[in-house]
Amino acid sequence: xxxxxxxxxxxxxxxxxxxxxxxxxxxxxxxxxxxxxxxxxxxxxxxxxxxxxxxxxxxxxxxxxxxxxxxxxxxxxxxxxxxxxxxxxxxxxxxxxxxxxxxxxxxxxxxxxxxxxxxxxxxxxxxxxxxxxxxxxxxxxxxxxxxxxxxxxxxxxxxxxxxxxxxxxxxxxxxxxxxxxxxxxxxxxxxxxxxxxxxxxxxxxxxxxxxx
Amino acid sequence: xxxxxxxxxxxxxxxxxxxxxxxxxxxxxxxxxxxxxxxxxxxxxxxxxxxxxxxxxxxxxxxxxxxxxxxxxxxxxxxxxxxxxxxxxxxxxxxxxxxxxxxxxxxxxxxxxxxxxxxxxxxxxxxxxxxxxxxxxxxxxxxxxxxxxxxxxxxxxxxxxxxxxxxxxxxxxxxxxxxxxxxxxxxxxxxxxxxxxxxxxxxxxxxxxxxxxxxxxxxxxxxxxxxxxxxxxxxxxxxxxxxxxxxxxxxxxxxxxxxxxxxxxxxxxxxxxxxxxxxxxxxxxxxxxxxxxxxxxxxxxxxxxxxxxxxxxxxxxxxxxxxxxx
Numbered sequence: 001x002x003x004x005x006x007x008x009x010x011x012x013x014x015x016x017x018x019x020x021x022x023x024x025x026x027x028x029x030x031x032x033x034x035x036x037x038x039x040x041x042x043x044x045x046x047x048x049x050x051x052x053x054x055x056x057x058x059x060x061x062x063x064x065x066x067x068x069x070x071x072x073x074x075x076x077x078x079x080x081x082x083x084x085x086x087x088x089x090x091x092x093x094x095x096x097x098x099x100x101x102x103x104x105x106x107x108x109x110x111x112x113x114x115x116x117x118x119x120x121x122x123x124x125x126x127x128x129x130x131x132x133x134x135x136x137x138x139x140x141x142x143x144x145x146x147x148x149x150x151x152x153x154x155x156x157x158x159x160x161x162x163x164x165x166x167x168x169x170x171x172x173x174x175x176x177x178x179x180x181x182x183x184x185x186x187x188x189x190x191x192x193x194x195x196x197x198x199x200x201x202x203x204x205x206x207x208x209x210x211x212x
Numbered sequence: 213x214x215x216x217x218x219x220x221x222x223x224x225x226x227x228x229x230x231x232x233x234x235x236x237x238x239x240x241x242x243x244x245x246x247x248x249x250x251x252x253x254x255x256x257x258x259x260x261x262x263x264x265x266x267x268x269x270x271x272x273x274x275x276x277x278x279x280x281x282x283x284x285x286x287x288x289x290x291x292x293x294x295x296x297x298x299x300x301x302x303x304x305x306x307x308x309x310x311x312x313x314x315x316x317x318x319x320x321x322x323x324x325x326x327x328x329x330x331x332x333x334x335x336x337x338x339x340x341x342x343x344x345x346x347x348x349x350x351x352x353x354x355x356x357x358x359x360x361x362x363x364x365x366x367x368x369x370x371x372x373x374x375x376x377x378x379x380x381x382x383x384x385x386x387x388x389x390x391x392x393x394x395x396x397x398x399x400x401x402x403x404x405x406x407x408x409x410x411x412x413x414x415x416x417x418x419x420x421x422x423x424x425x426x427x428x429x430x431x432x433x434x435x436x437x438x439x440x441x442x443x444x445x446x447x448x449x450x451x452x453x454x455x456x457x458x459x460x461x462x463x464x465x466x467x468x469x470x471x472x473x474x475x476x477x478x479x480x481x482x483x484x485x486x487x488x489x490x491x492x493x494x495x496x497x498x499x500x501x502x503x504x505x506x507x508x509x510x511x512x513x514x515x516x517x518x519x520x521x522x523x524x525x526x527x528x529x530x531x532x533x534x535x536x537x538x
Binding site (some may be wrong): 017036037038039044045046060065067069070076 | 300303304306307308311338340341342399401402403407436437440441444445449496499500503
């Protein structure tokens with residue numbers, strides 16, 4: 001049986017309540033858009049397999065609730081993420097201001113070397129815009145992140161941003177990947193890598209080959 | 213016919229002069245007929261007194277009290293101290309289900325007022341996403357007293373007089389408050405009630421169905437990943453509204469129904485899917501399944517079976533020592 005994927009990543013979506021995290025995700029995984037998506041409680045889960053540079057990457061995406069009260073729960077998911085989308089809504093200055101707080105949460109709770117990109121969502125709502133494109137770019141530059149304005153509604157930059165974050169995670173783990181390439185076809189080695197990757201949290205963090 | 217005699221029994225009990233609440237709970241446990249549900253819920257929740265003669269005055273007093281809250285607090289919704297609360301409520305309500313009900317402007321406003329007033333008066337928890345869902349069953353049950361609608365998802369309030377709607381709003385507020393009094397630690401800082409209940413659910417399932425428990429554990433599925441929402445929204449996100457209403461007939465008839473008995477219902481609910489769970493051999497498929505359980509076609513019968521199983525578990529495992537577990 002052909003293997004379904006080569007590597008597995010965990011990505012996380014964070015940002016204020018109502019900025020459209022769930023909509024981004026549904027557009028990406030199911031190519032669907034509902035303007036009034038039911039609010040996320042705790043953390044929701046979706047997945048998709050994409051191919052980047054000839055590597056089949058299965059991405060597990062954890063979609064978090066934005067309300068502050070949930071952060072005790074949602075922070076538990078930071079630790080195992082390899083890539084994080086920080087999302088604000090271009091029609092909400094407030095959600096943009098809060099990115100600072102989200103970044104500091106990432107610094108505190110996510111593993112070192114986690115890849116981040118900044119997303120200004122709802123780019124189709126031009127008449128309601130409160131955050132300029134250049135403001136987004138500026139902020140992303142300050143934090144050394146890539147930046148995309150997206151619209152789940154019009155399907156703008158959705159695939160691009162997910163692919164980009166995946167590429168960044170792949171690059172950050174190039175060493176492990178080179179190992180993967182030279183052993184290509186070696187199912188056992190792949191399985192080991194996956195196994196390693198799937199281990200529960202714990203002191204395994206010190207292991208150099210572990211992606212957790 | 214059995215149903216007719218059940219309905220007669222309800223009517224008899226409700227007629228007073230003093231409703232025997234223990235009898236009413238016993239009778240309600242297996243479901244309340246639609247026509248007597250509004251009154252029965254108001255009694256079971258503790259909103260209305262058992263004495264028939266005192267009911268109209270109590271209703272009037274409580275309704276007046278709620279309208280006074282609105283007078284007093286509602287204008288502060290855009291004040292700096294409260295704007296975050298109001299804003300969160302305001303963006304959550306249009307995202308609720310059933311959309312056809314919630315998006316009627318009158319209904320949206322009612323829900324906003326109820327939730328805002330509740331949040332302001334309960335600063336220890338304030339408004340937390342999920343609390344909004346708990347308004348819906350009360351509102352729908354109370355409004356169905358005034359409109360003839362078989363399908364609870366399609367309730368249209370336009371024919372209901374403003375005065376009646378106002379009183380329903382007040383009744384909904386008070387009944388929801390009573391419910392929340394029993395589960396407030398679900399929504400306070402760090403949500404200790406939920407954390408504890410998810411742990412208890414895990415412990416319970418490990419005792420009642422070790423194979424399911426080990427299967428989940430072996431695939432690294434954590435209970436918090438699927439059961440958080442079961443606790444936070446009392447299974448409302450997992451079941452159609454009509455089933456939640458039936459579930460709440462029983463929850464209001466059980467001592468600590470929404471907190472303690474709910475655990476056993478969650479355990480029965482999880483084990484209900486044991487065949488499908490054991491067939492899935494992959495973390496991702498398991499989690500996707502558990503976060504999207506196929507209950508869209510569920511009816512009262514399914515809920516009754518679930519409740520019967522929960523009841524059995526409660527007796528078999530309630531205070532039983534851990535020797536059930538090897």
